[in-house]
Amino acid sequence: MTPSEAEPLIDLSEVGRTYDDGPAALAGLNLRVARGEALAVLGPSGSGKSTLLNLLAGLDRPSTGHVTVDGLRVDTLSETASARYRRGRVGMVFQFFNLLDDLTVLDNVLLPAQLAGAARGRAAARAAELLERLGVARHARVRPGRLSGGERQRVAVARALMNRPPLLLADEPTGALDSASGADVRDLLRDLNAEGQTIVLVTHDLALAEACATRTIELVDGRVTRDVRAVAR
């Protein structure tokens, strides 16, 4: 089924997640995110932010409820189908970049396309385009260890966008950056969203949420306690 533009990109219905006998990380969460939205998820440590992100990325499964992304029931996918889902429909950006230190910047960016078996020429052109657009093209042949934090995060974003995923997940993307680099990444995410990229952003950084998000929710003990749409950005 081809998802219609009118349908939300993300649809969480009564989603709960508990680990062993501990308290619920998420409890009866209902959430819809429209295409083109930039959703910031705020909340204290242990509130369920990372659990939500993992469920959206297909890295974890809910104990109860349904998770649908881009028309696909993510919670029912096999391991292999989950991998294919991540490969094609989700891009992920992490606090500590998670670039592979032994690959060059270009090789890092190419990796999702290579795993998907994309044609070499087309993948190379797409990687070059992304590196150019994100301002790190001159570093294509160097290893990530020689870049600044902000540059590394730009490379990570380029890698996340390589397969043109409808959804970009960002986990504390400025958490490991100095303020100048943080502002740099903030601008980048805002620009991407302005171009129509749907973003879910987990952060403690209120400034980041205010700058980038079109909508902000706050989680406390696995429940949404606040859901605010930005009037204007």
Added chain:
Amino acid sequence: MNAVPVRGSGRSADGALGRTGAHPASDSGRSGGGGALGRVVRAGVGRRRTQTAVMVLTTLLSVASAVLALGLLVASGAPFDRAFARQQGAHLTVRFDGAAVTPERLAATARASAVAAASGPFAVASLRLSADRAAPPGFAPPPLTVVGRASPAGPVDAVTLTEGRWATAPGEIVLERGSEPPSSGPGARLTSGGVTLTVVGIAESVGESADAWVVPEQLTALAGGRPAALQMLYRLTAAGTADEVTAGQKAVTAAAPAGSVTGTRSYLDVRETARESTAAFVPFVTAFALLGLAMSVLVIGIVVSGAVGAATRRIGILKSLGFTPFQVGRAYVAQALIPGTVGAVLGVGLGNALAVPLMAEVAEVYGTTEVLVPVWVDLVVPAAALALVAATALAPALRAARLPTATVLRVGPADGGGRGHRIRGLLGRLPLPRPVTLGLAAPFARPARAASTAAAVTFGALAVTFAVGLGSTLVAVKADGDPDRGGDVTVRTVALPRGNPDTPGGAVPLPGKPADPAAVAAVIAGLPGTDSVYRTARAQLDVAGLKGGAPLVAYEGDTAGSRHTMVSGRWFGATGEAVAATRFLRATGVRVGDAVTLSEQGRTVRVRIVGEVFDLGDEGMTLRTGAASVAALRARHQPADFAVTVTAGTDAARYAERLDAAVRPLGAEAAVTGESKSSVIRAMQALIVMLTLMLVVVACLGVLNTVVLDSRDRVRDLGVFKALGMTPRQTVAQVLTSVGAIGLVSGLVGVPLGVALHGAVMPAMGRAVGTTIPPADIDVYGTPLLVLLATAGVVIATAGALLPAGWAARTATARALRAE
């Protein structure tokens, strides 16, 4: 320093330490028990189950094979030695010409310098004794050494009566247990030259001084009035080595009149024959023991280094709590010694258990039931193995001890960088799927670890190659070492009885009169499907310079279908040519090209040895020649066998059925030529399979261990790959490729090493059993087999990596991505 609980100090800080609130300063003198160091060691062992299992298994393997090899080497002669000592066996048996020396002069040789004690002189003769009713018609009895001896007792060779009594009067004879002919127990009657003797007892002479004994006056009658030869039995003051025995022999010869000595025999030759069936095991079990030890050193080195490398943070925490470098080092040595000790103890048990069936036959012959592997072997081997384990663990343990505390506590996220960027970059450009190129590049990131994996796989590939070669050679030896098994169909001119030998009260019926060979030959020649046929007949002949003579097989007809393998020289062709087995040549000192004199009842012929044939039958003493070459001897041959080769396209089984039906009325029988059977070779094959499997399992576990360590180090990278969409199958492919390439290279290195080891061990095995294995049976590795063996490395590596590859594919991605 007070106890400092370190609850929550990180996953690497062992939980046991956090729970106990260790007090290391008060623990400096103890490495086990209830002390903190002991708990650290125990926790380290328990936490790393895979590595611990690998260490147990590798030590078990090396100790078991070393105990077996050393046990066989040291103890296989023990049953003989004990029985020989009990009987005060003769170190030296010397035969003198009765016409050239008086008994009084011989008695004086007992005072020769090297002689400790002597018995004799006894009159001795070589006689053929026929059972008056039991011998099948046509069978010529072999010549026996009969000694005239009044009593079994004496200062040397105190013969043990096992049945009946000693001969006390003419007309009585006592048979040696080993030479007792069938159906000739006490009460049986034997004849020789018209003299009838009644068997009154069975006795055992461990040194094999005689095949039978009679009272001295009887021997004179048996010898036909001719002056009998005389036998003296000596115990020497020193007889531990062949040189000492030779020195004794020279002293005795010097004390006797010149030219009176006609033959000597050392007890060492008898001893060598006694331990022959086990001696063949020693070379290859030793090779496996050395492989096992090398593998132990390697695997323990890998495991302990890996444990130290993976526990850098844990070491830092231990040191920050007050553990001294010495304690840290000792903890890691102990972590290797605990599984090492378990493996060593189990290995001693296994080595002894394996030795029992191998040596049971030898023990049974000499009536001993003692523990076969000496206790000192059971103590020294594991002690040496554990010393090796400790020494191997010491280097990485010392590295752990010297790690600066502050540095190791600052260790951040795992370094996924590694080395070899350039070559890894190049591999990444290969037109292969990305998981494959990532896998191919992985070994270059950690070359030391890759090298240790490669070494483990190399040993595995070496062991497989060696074992396949051993197995193939043993199969070839079994097939080629029996020249009597010729043609497709064998016809015996004496049909064996078809009754049930276990029928109560009924003795096995004796075979009937042998069929007329000419009539059988005519039937064979007339049967459709016959291609070629030759006839063989056995006889026991006197050979100049050889006690007891040697078996001879005389061939008649077209020997093209004879399955013989030459060690050197060629098969006989012209009349007067013969081939001999290895031990015959060694025993007589004859070389290929020399002539040998054969005699029978005073008639002699000379044959020239033109080749050394590979022949394991009859203790390697058989001579083979054309019937025309020995016709002048008019020897009493045993009934003939025919070896028939069928024409191409003829079914041997059906041919044998038709032939059997045709020759049965003549008193003969025909059957498809059977495979040779050897319990020793079967036991060897079973042992080889077991030892090889153990080595391969250890190699696989060595690979598993390094892949586990590698996956642990690269857990963040694996998480990233999965987050970017790497499927479980791609993850498995990546991990398997990373070791598959190592496996391929290791196979290419291990296979030639295995071939070389096989080439060194097989001749040694041949020497151990007194034969020369033909080069054709050693050269068993054809190109297709070598190509197949070269893949053994890939198979071992991927088999070892399969499990951790699966674990890697199931890595909890979310947690891995947050790993710091």
